[in-house]
Amino acid sequence: xxxxxxxxxxxxxxxxxxxxxxxxxxxxxxxxxxxxxxxxxxxxxxxxxxxxxxxxxxxxxxxxxxxxxxxxxxxxxxxxxxxxxxxxxxxxxxxxxxxxxxxxxxxxxxxxxxxxxxxxxxxxxxxxxxxxxxxxxxxxxxxxxxxxxxxxxxxxxxxxxxxxxxxxxxxxxxxxxxxxxxxxxxxxxxxxxxxxxxxxxxxxxxxxxxxxxxxxxxxxxxxxxxxxxxxxxxxxxxxxxxxxxxxxxxxxxxxxxxxxxxxxxxxxxxxxxxxxxxxxxxxxxxxxxxxxxxxxxxxxxxxxxxxxxxxxxxxxxxxxxxxxxxxxxxxxxxxxxxxxxxxxxxxxxxxxxxxxxxxxxxxxxxxxxxxxxxxxxxxxxxxxxxxxxxxxxxxxxxx
Ligand SMILES: *Cc1c(COP(=O)(O)O)cnc(C)c1O
Numbered sequence: 001x002x003x004x005x006x007x008x009x010x011x012x013x014x015x016x017x018x019x020x021x022x023x024x025x026x027x028x029x030x031x032x033x034x035x036x037x038x039x040x041x042x043x044x045x046x047x048x049x050x051x052x053x054x055x056x057x058x059x060x061x062x063x064x065x066x067x068x069x070x071x072x073x074x075x076x077x078x079x080x081x082x083x084x085x086x087x088x089x090x091x092x093x094x095x096x097x098x099x100x101x102x103x104x105x106x107x108x109x110x111x112x113x114x115x116x117x118x119x120x121x122x123x124x125x126x127x128x129x130x131x132x133x134x135x136x137x138x139x140x141x142x143x144x145x146x147x148x149x150x151x152x153x154x155x156x157x158x159x160x161x162x163x164x165x166x167x168x169x170x171x172x173x174x175x176x177x178x179x180x181x182x183x184x185x186x187x188x189x190x191x192x193x194x195x196x197x198x199x200x201x202x203x204x205x206x207x208x209x210x211x212x213x214x215x216x217x218x219x220x221x222x223x224x225x226x227x228x229x230x231x232x233x234x235x236x237x238x239x240x241x242x243x244x245x246x247x248x249x250x251x252x253x254x255x256x257x258x259x260x261x262x263x264x265x266x267x268x269x270x271x272x273x274x275x276x277x278x279x280x281x282x283x284x285x286x287x288x289x290x291x292x293x294x295x296x297x298x299x300x301x302x303x304x305x306x307x308x309x310x311x312x313x314x315x316x317x318x319x320x321x322x323x324x325x326x327x328x329x330x331x332x333x334x335x336x337x338x339x340x341x342x343x344x345x346x347x348x349x350x351x352x353x354x355x356x357x358x359x360x361x362x363x364x365x366x367x368x369x370x371x372x373x374x375x376x377x378x379x380x381x382x383x384x385x386x387x388x389x390x391x392x393x394x395x396x397x398x399x
Contacts, residue, residue, distance in 0.1 A: 007330035007385050011373045014198055017259055018266065024258035034253045036065075037225045046257035048230030050204075053264055055231035058179050058187075060206035062213035063231040065252035066220050069168050069190025070097035072203035073138065074104045075250065076164045076186045079215040080136055082107050087134040089161065091120050092348040092362040093336070094140035098166055099351050102138060109354045110134055114362040117295045118308065118369075119147035121361065122155050129159035139184065140166040143371065144302045145294065149175045149183045156184075164188065169305070171196040172271040176299040186212055191256070194344075194373070196270065196303060197263040199256035210237045218242060221249035270376060271303050277374045277383050278304020284387030285309060290394050306373050311394065313337070313367040322397045323370070329389045332373075336366040345371075 017025075028034060028046060036047035047065050055063040066072050082088055084106040090098055092111035099109040110132050113121035120139060128134070137156060156163050163184030170180035171189045181187030186209070189195075191202030207213050210233035217226050217233075218241055226238050263270075281304075287293055292310045296302060311319065316339060323333050334345045341350040347366055348356045374383070 004385065004388070005329060007382065007389060009330070009378060009382055011332040011375065012194075013375055013377045014193060015376045017198065018262050020262035021259045024262060025255055028254045028258045034255050036251055036254055036257075037223070037228050038254075039228065044230065045228065046254040046261065047252050048228060050252070050257040050261050050264070051230035051232075053261055054204050054206065057264060057267075058181055058206050060182065060187075061208040061231075062206065062210065062233055064205045064213065064216050064220060064229070065257060066203045066205060067250040067252060068201045069166075069188060069192060069195070069203040070101055071220075071250040072188035072190070072205040073098060073101035073164070073166060075216050075219050075248070076188055076205055076207075076212075077101060077105055077107065077136065077138065078219055078248070079212045080162055080164065080186065082136055086136075087132040088136050088138055089125065089128055089132070089134045090138040091140045091142060092356075092359050093118060093366060094142045094166070095168070095344065096346050096351065098138060098140045099348070099354055103353055109351070109356075111348045111354070111356055111359060111362075113359050114365045115147070116310075116365060117147070117297065118143060118145040118365070119297070120152070122147060122151055124361075125152075126155050126159065129155070129161055135160065135162060136164060137161045137184075138164050138166060140168075141170045141180065143306050143308055144169040144173060144304070146170065146173075146175050146180070146297060146300050146302075148297055148299060149178070150299075153183055162186075168192075168195055170303060172267045173303045174301040175297070181206055185209055186216075191260055196267060196305060197260050199259045202252055202256050202260060210234070211240075214238050214241050215245055218245035219248050219250075221247045221251050223247070273376055274304045274374060275302070276380065277376075277378055278302070278307060280380050280383040281307045281374070281387055284384055285390060288394075304374060306371060308369060308371045309390075310365075311368045311370065313364070318397060319368065319370075322393055325393045325397065326389060329393070331386050331389050334371040336369045336371065 093114040113124040165187035167181040168190040186207040189204040214237040
């Protein structure tokens with residue numbers, strides 16, 4: 001009999017690597033050519049093939065595989081010419097590697113407010129774009145939420161902003177039928193274990209701009225072997241940059257690419273599975289006067305790999321108590337309103353190196369924001385059980 005009072009699954013356990021990926025990885029291990037430029041005669045290599053696959057998957061002109069999602073973000077910023085002291089607009093509500101990528105160039109993150117839908121606030125964006133000399137918006141779709149992209153791109157155009165999209169949580173999703181990452185000039189993805197395809201670490205960058213693609217390729221540490229890339233621009237473009245771009249070594253290797261290719265081929269199936277889990281959570285929890293689900297922009301086809309809801313801000317003690325009671329029943333919630341950052345959960349207030357201003361709207365949004373992972377190792381029954389525990393404890397915690 002299953003225990004209805006406690007959930008015993010793990011929120012951090014992903015599915016095993018698929019057999020096809022294990023086989024492909026074993027092949028690479030057996031021949032030993034792990035470095036992406038270490039190729040036998042006539043061999044293309046798994047990294048170049050992954051780039052080709054990702055080019056086809058996104059419809060972008062160029063794709064580059066790198067060492068991590070955060071590395072892809074920093075490389076994109078450099079390839080767009082961001083340099084020391086430049087202001088770069090970005091979300092106040094995102095994961096720490098996003099402002100970290102800006103800080104890695106000694107540029108300055110300029111944080112933009114967050115809406116109740118957990119997306120960037122477009123009015124505040126326009127205000128901050130007008131008030132700073134920022135030329136670049138590093139736009140993050142934290143937890144898979146995207147704003148009205150037509151409206152966003154209008155703001156970007158009005159203020160002459162180049163948009164770099166952080167699609168770490170939207171790989172496999174679309175907005176208005178357009179693949180996530182195809183609205184801006186450049187987009188970055190992560191293949192870290194907790195994202196949508198898993199090689200431990202890994203990142204991808206796409207763009208239609210041949211200059212950006214060439215600069216990013218050289219930055220990633222291509223030596224002069226850029227002709228061994230799967231989805232890069234023409235060699236002539238590299239002539240302008242090959243003697244001026246630094247090598248900031250951050251390549252992907254053939255082993256990880258081999259693991260990723262079968263997962264990418266299967267992503268649509270996984271997205272459908274994630275969305276069933278997410279719909280179960282939404283259906284079971286529903287909206288209530290004591291909690292609220294997060295509004296989704298009608299244009300968005302989300303990947304439901306995590307679930308968020310909001311409780312009214314009754315002070316940190318009450319929410320802490322609720323989080324603790326859920327934990328006691330095996331339900332691991334992340335609380336963005338916690339006074340101190342724990343685990344992966346931090347907000348702009350914790351990024352002191354960027355001298356963050358106070359953003360009252362973001363503070364209000366995150367104060368009662370709760371979040372959990374939905375790994376594909378969960379079943380529909382698991383989600384029903386978890387939602388039941390949340391409902392119980394939400395009810396119990398309110399006088
Ligand atoms: C994970 C993540 C990144 C960075 O990816 P890594 O591969 O871990 O460097 C960037 N943005 C968001 C929103 C993320 O969750």
